[in-house]
Amino acid sequence: MGGSLTVEIHNTLNPLSSAEWRALFAAGASPDEVVRLLRDNGWAGASLHSIVVRQDKSAVALLPLIQAGGEGALARALRSAGSQSRRILSDIFGFSVLNEAALEAEDCLLGFAGDCPAETRSEARRLATGMLEIMASTMAITPSRRSELREVERGAVAVENLAVS
Amino acid sequence: MTDTQDNKTEGRQKRIGVMLLHGLTGMPSEMRPLAKHLEKLGARVEAPVLAGHGAGHKELLAAKWTDWVHGARKTLAELTAECDQVFVGGLSMGSSIASILAAGNPKVAGIIFLSTTLRYDGESVPPSYVLLPLVDFVPYLGELAYWTENPPYGLRDERLQRIITRSIERAKNGETNDFGLFRTYSGSLRQMCHMVRVVRRTAHKVTCPALIIHSLEDTLTSVRNAAEIYSRLGSEDKTVVGLTGCDHVLTLDLRKDEVARLVGEFVLRVSSQRERAGKQWVAA
Numbered sequence: 357m358g359g360s361l362t363v364e365i366h367n368t369l370n371p372l373s374s375a376e377w378r379a380l381f382a383a384g385a386s387p388d389e390v391v392r393l394l395r396d397n398g399w400a401g402a403s404l405h406s407i408v409v410r411q412d413k414s415a416v417a418l419l420p421l422i423q424a425g426g427e428g429a430l431a432r433a434l435r436s437a438g439s440q441s442r443r444i445l446s447d448i449f450g451f452s453v454l455n456e457a458a459l460e461a462e463d464c465l466l467g468f469a470g471d472c473p474a475e476t477r478s479e480a481r482r483l484a485t486g487m488l489e490i491m492a493s494t495m496a497i498t499p500s501r502r503s504e505l506r507e508v509e510r511g512a513v514a515v516e517n518l519a520v521s
Numbered sequence: 522m523t524d525t526q527d528n529k530t531e532g533r534q535k536r537i538g539v540m541l542l543h544g545l546t547g548m549p550s551e552m553r554p555l556a557k558h559l560e561k562l563g564a565r566v567e568a569p570v571l572a573g574h575g576a577g578h579k580e581l582l583a584a585k586w587t588d589w590v591h592g593a594r595k596t597l598a599e600l601t602a603e604c605d606q607v608f609v610g611g612l613s614m615g616s617s618i619a620s621i622l623a624a625g626n627p628k629v630a631g632i633i634f635l636s637t638t639l640r641y642d643g644e645s646v647p648p649s650y651v652l653l654p655l656v657d658f659v660p661y662l663g664e665l666a667y668w669t670e671n672p673p674y675g676l677r678d679e680r681l682q683r684i685i686t687r688s689i690e691r692a693k694n695g696e697t698n699d700f701g702l703f704r705t706y707s708g709s710l711r712q713m714c715h716m717v718r719v720v721r722r723t724a725h726k727v728t729c730p731a732l733i734i735h736s737l738e739d740t741l742t743s744v745r746n747a748a749e750i751y752s753r754l755g756s757e758d759k760t761v762v763g764l765t766g767c768d769h770v771l772t773l774d775l776r777k778d779e780v781a782r783l784v785g786e787f788v789l790r791v792s793s794q795r796e797r798a799g800k801q802w803v804a805a
Binding site for chain 2 (some may be wrong): 358360361362363364365366367371483486490491494512
């Protein structure tokens with residue numbers, strides 16, 4: 357067993373090198389394809405994040421996230437996307453929707469390093485999903501926080517619901 | 522990038538300044554290991570004593586949150602006048618002050634949040650904390666009610682816990698020591714709450730790169746504080762790093778070397794990115 361695990365949240369879909377990404381999502385689409393798909397489908401309001409778990413300095417797991425710009429925007433965009441687009445997305449994302457802090461996520465949506473021992477894998481999964489729940493509950497709109505979030509929205513970021521791979 | 526050669530701009534030494542702010546009831550000494558690491562990398566580091574700190578409770582209670590910000594702003598102005606690029610960072614309440622200073626300030630190249638404290642929601646916080654707003658209605662309470670820090674003092678390092686316990690025993694009741702004060706009066710806590718409102722209101726104006734480090738095992742402020750500041754910041758380049766094996770006082774605890782490494786890498790990365798962007802702009 358190696359050193360301590362750390363968990364990171366990044367404001368980008370893929371903060372890793374291409375080699376590291378391939379190690380985690382061996383058979384999946386590249387993040388560039390996903391970004392292009394988002395752009396082509398007019399998801400201008402979407403912001404991209406990722407949760408990375410590292411052991412020492414090596415990435416052992418990555419959970420990509422899409423924060424949708426408006427309620428239902430994600431579902432509408434999925435419907436309008438063609439079959440090829442859906443294939444690219446489903447390589448990486450299962451598209452559960454986080455709304456009002458209700459979390460739906462599956463283990464298969466996390467990319468793991470192939471050589472990651474079972475014990476580390478289990479701990480990495482715990483850390484990543486724990487951080488995801490915290491992000492979800494922090495970003496979810498509730499009546500008491502609505503006015504504050506509106507102010508943030510004017511600044512740049514729209515926080516209405518969170519779509520999660 | 523530790524080579525001084527990399528820190529040169531057009532034949533002269535590029536000067537990176539970093540201001541590090543301690544927490545409520547703390548002292549600049551809690552930033553020392555981090556400051557030393559940044560100095561080794563060639564940065565100039567300033568760690569001012571915040572207003573009302575470095576003396577006793579009476580002095581701290583006399584200070585308003587605006588005094589803390591004002592003093593730090595003064596140090597930042599001095600640093601900005603002497604350095605090409607300036608970073609601000611803080612531990613716990615110090616990070617809130619850093620956020621206020623960075624909001625809408627294009628001179629700040631980057632910001633470092635260590636153990637961000639927007640609310641005390643850790644397991645070692647007494648339940649009576651919820652009564653804090655009463656201080657606004659009965660100001661007298663601010664000087665009467667207090668919260669005494671007990672072991673582990675926001676630390677996992679048992680050796681350091683023992684040193685602090687001995688230091689407290691030696692110090693006279695209520696007086697400061699090398700590690701600051703270990704009794705926090707509700708009046709000062711309430712000042713911090715007022716400041717946090719401003720932090721929440723202005724965080725979207727912080728647009729410089731941001732590094733947020735928080736312990737996943739923080740007994741004073743949970744990692745939710747880090748997630749909240751991450752979601753509120755207007756920065757495009759922002760990262761949260763959650764560490765295990767340490768507690769609230771990240772700069773002194775068992776993973777202080779890791780914290781210093783992360784901060785050092787962040788400062789050097791952002792600094793060289795800005796330098797490149799600046800050169801491109803001149804060339805255009």
